[in-house]
Amino acid sequence: MPDETLENPEQPRARGAYAKGIARRQEILDRAIEVFAERGSDRTSLRSIAREVGVTHAALTHYFGSLEELLVAVYEESTAPGRQPDAPADDATPVEMMIESARSNRAIPGLVQLYSTLVATALEEGHPAARTFATGRFTRLRARLAEVVRRQQESGRIRKDVDPDAVAALVVAASDGLQTQWLLDESAPQHEALALLDRLLRPAL
Amino acid sequence: MPDETLENPEQPRARGAYAKGIARRQEILDRAIEVFAERGSDRTSLRSIAREVGVTHAALTHYFGSLEELLVAVYEESTAPGRQPDAPADDATPVEMMIESARSNRAIPGLVQLYSTLVATALEEGHPAARTFATGRFTRLRARLAEVVRRQQESGRIRKDVDPDAVAALVVAASDGLQTQWLLDESAPQHEALALLDRLLRPAL
DNA sequence: GTCTATACGTCGATAGAC
DNA sequence: GTCTATCGACGTATAGAC
DSSP states (O other): OOOTTSOOSSSOOOOTHHHHHHHHHHHHHHHHHHHHHHHTTTTOSHHHHHHHHTSOHHHHHHHHSSHHHHHHHHHHHHTSTTTSSOOOOTTOOHHHHHHHHHHHHTTOHHHHHHHHHHHHHHHSTTOHHHHHHHHHHHHHHHHHHHHHHHHHHHTTSSOTTSOHHHHHHHHHHHHHHHHHHHHHOTTSOHHHHHHHHHHHHSOOO | OOOTTSOOSSSOOOOTHHHHHHHHHHHHHHHHHHHHHHHTTTTOSHHHHHHHHTSOHHHHHHHHSSHHHHHHHHHHHHTSTTTSSOOOOTTOOHHHHHHHHHHHHTTOHHHHHHHHHHHHHHHSTTOHHHHHHHHHHHHHHHHHHHHHHHHHHHTTSSOTTSOHHHHHHHHHHHHHHHHHHHHHOTTSOHHHHHHHHHHHHSOOO
């Protein structure tokens, strides 16, 4: 859900008085994404982002409501389909999909850091924007992966004696957790562990 | 490393002028743990913690140096051996150990929240206390679990064709990630996914 | 050594001018 | 639609009372 205030991107709502505002919002978002990708979530205050973008911090709250909503918007926009460099192959296993994702994430540590911050914030009370983002992402990701698991159990690429929902949750958890370990210590066997999980999920010989 | 300023707990350094300060520090820590366990990491400011404990916020920095170091001390003290309700069985598999840990964590969501915050903070630059805590915890935990894996591969409880270090990283990652998913959404199959991982790691029939 | 009082700069949010 | 001004709260630092 890149932007829930735009109800339907099909009918271009950007017209008249709205056009400039929406364009400006997008402009700010694009600039903020660059800042985050290169510098991570240090200097993450409304004021320092505003400084980089070239507006006052009050302008940011005008467009985004709060810092938290700005952060969510930055993350979602930067991972929106179309901005991702390469779509995963259609026959990739769930773990292979996450391996590819981990590989491309290494180029943009700042966004992974932002993701981690958002999830941690979502666990606290009184942060509805972050919570909505995090629960929505996990729910959708698990559902999508579980569907892939079911399909690949049919085609024999994944063993049939495992619960697709449990596999989906496990793969997401392993992927996130290993990403964290690797960011803290590059000697953590991120790829080896993911490859291991992939192998364990394939049918026994 | 609960307190690196105390070089050796064997020779009781708490004497004379030090005794009161150490006792007071412990008192503050104990009270802070209660606050976190019940209320989570909301109200986490130096000032609000000080209010609960009954001192000024400057007293906290006197004992702990900074907010970050206080948070680390709270988490480490609250998970110190002896404060844990029950030691894991000696013959438990790594995943079973994490299952037991997850079970007991459900009683103290605030501390899990604190852990998550600390790890997220550690990923940012310029937070040495959190980074030291997080890297230390992951390194030690992985080493400990890898050792268990090796032992249990010998005794036939874990399949021999997996790399102990990769297994350790995978189990830690899955455990952390599933904990997060469950905190955000209790319908996430935390236990099922851990049980699945446990089964996958056992020798094929 | 223990702890309070106080001050500094920054923060997110908001009100109101233009 | 964007600014300036202002608010209360924050983490940190320091001086000095005891």
